[in-house]
Amino acid sequence: MNPLLWMLLDLLLAAMLLGLGWAAVATRDLKRGLALFIAFGLLLALAWARLRAPDLALAEAAIGAGIAGALLLAALRSEPQDGQPAAAPSRVFLLTLNLFSVLLAVAIAWALLSALAMGDGVRLAQAVTEHLSQSGVSNPVTAVLLNFRAYDTLLELAVILSAVLGVLALGPARPGYRLPGPVLYGLIRWLVPLLIVTGGYLLWVGAHAPGGAFQAGATLAAAAVLLRLGGVDAAGLPAAVVSRWLLAAGLLAFLAVGLLVTAFGYGFVQYPPDLAAGLILVIESAATLSIAVALALAYIGGWPSRRAQSGSLHTHTTEGGTH
Amino acid sequence: MIDVVAVGLICIGIGFFAAGSIGLLRLPDLHSRLHALTKADNLGLGLVALGIALVTGSLVIALKLILIWLLVLAASAASANLIARHALDRREQP
Known part of the structure; x- marks a missing residue:
């Protein structure tokens, strides 16, 4: 297939992941958030498959979306105030959460950039391929x-x-x-x-x-x-x-x-x-x-x-x- | 020639998916939305799977695709039944 088409597909996938992630976090309705989280997990599995990591795709679909979704649904079921929206979190909590999220994002971006800048040195993947026969x-x-x-x-x-x-x-x-x-x-x-x-x-x-x-x-x-x-x-x-x-x-x-x-x-x-x-x-x-x-x-x-x-x-x- | 047939099947399949999704968004009540979603999407998925099976030209992959389609058929039929029954139960015992 045309590489431009693949890129369009990947961009669409990335945009949908961001949108679903945002929607899952932003909603106050826990049930809706959970449904969006499960959909997010399935799309993430697709993203792993596109990155040619089928092992991760399988694990994400089975554990990240499937079992984790079932666990969260079971937890929601035993929640006493069923159907009521979650209480608004305090400002301090939100601020701390945002701070940690930003720090995590910066750390991941730094890791990605340094991996991209590394050039064609000895990568771990190469070492694995060399010793695979043993x-x-x-x-x-x-x-x-x-x-x-x-x-x-x-x-x-x-x-x-x-x-x-x-x-x-x-x-x-x-x-x-x-x-x-x-x-x-x-x-x-x-x-x-x-x-x-x-x-x-x-x-x-x-x-x-x-x-x-x-x-x-x-x-x-x-x-x-x-x-x-x-x-x-x-x-x-x-x-x-x-x-x-x-x-x-x-x-x-x-x-x-x-x-x-x-x-x-x-x-x-x-x-x-x-x-x-x-x-x-x-x-x-x-x-x-x-x-x-x-x-x-x-x-x-x-x-x-x-x-x-x-x-x-x-x-x-x-x-x-x-x- | 096979490619043309395959692309045709996939396009028709996507059409059914689109119709099912529009039905899910536009239809007035839960039961008709379920009807649109599960029936149209099942047929759409079957056509898309058939198209992909023709493109790959491999019997093993074709059988796997058919297995996937059958599993989705069973799962969507059962979940549609569960959702519809739950909605009916709720209506009868408010």
Whole structure:
């Protein structure tokens, strides 16, 4: 396609992003702001795709727009003054917020300018491409996340775990949802298995194409959100004992592998090249389950109550007389 | 020749999208707006997907596009049903 047309498309995308971002922040109606935020996330995913960062596009669409949107909607639902506009924030708060936003914008602009001015020196991307063959995977993003910069991902998993522990400490789960009508029931019955298969695919394909633990975990969590919306209070999570282990599995597997290789003379999370592929797959599988359980628990807002063992969508709906 | 057909399909699809969006903005009440949005956009997306599938000329990509279209069909039908039912419930129990 004509480069001028592409530029027009990009400018339109950038303008829409700015407009949506502004509208989402400017509105006093929380529900409207949230809808605009979700639309903003989806457009941001498009922008990442245009920047040829499909991994980020997937993550932004699944986590930034999808799961974060669902979390915010769930939080809005438990808000006591439903339907009322948010109270006007104080002047000092607004001023501080603006100051920080301006500082952040200046910092990002400075980073962008210095990156553009750097010229054709040695870039990190080049170093990654050179060492890709030793990483055990052929997707450079996965190589960076799970091998070259494995520390970062390890700490990210720890952050997610502690965030969910905070959510769990806040008290009991939010009340569940009522039983779905036949249409939503049918949709959930079709979508949940499809989402589970897609999650497995994203996990596997992450080794050589866009995908990976975060996208796969978010996809599985989306299935849990759907189940919860369909009146399954436990959202498909296993019993609490199993869920606790799954929640920690990602971090545990990462630490175990990282420490295990030190016994053979390698550094912490420095994998031997011939074993790297298998080790990365083990870590990513555990991380996928952990992320899925963490996001699902965050959406539920605590440990789900298991009244009358309402684990199955089917018994639930036959009770409701809709099937 | 295939390109011409593809561009034609995509243009017709965009036309349906435009009609659906105009309907969403202009129609008087919620149910007719839902009707315009979900029906016109579904057909529009199908035509656009078909056009893109013809341009790429790859069977795998065509199947993926059809899968995406079917998923959007199911999701938009279900969400239209949910919104319409919610609105009806509200009207009956004020």
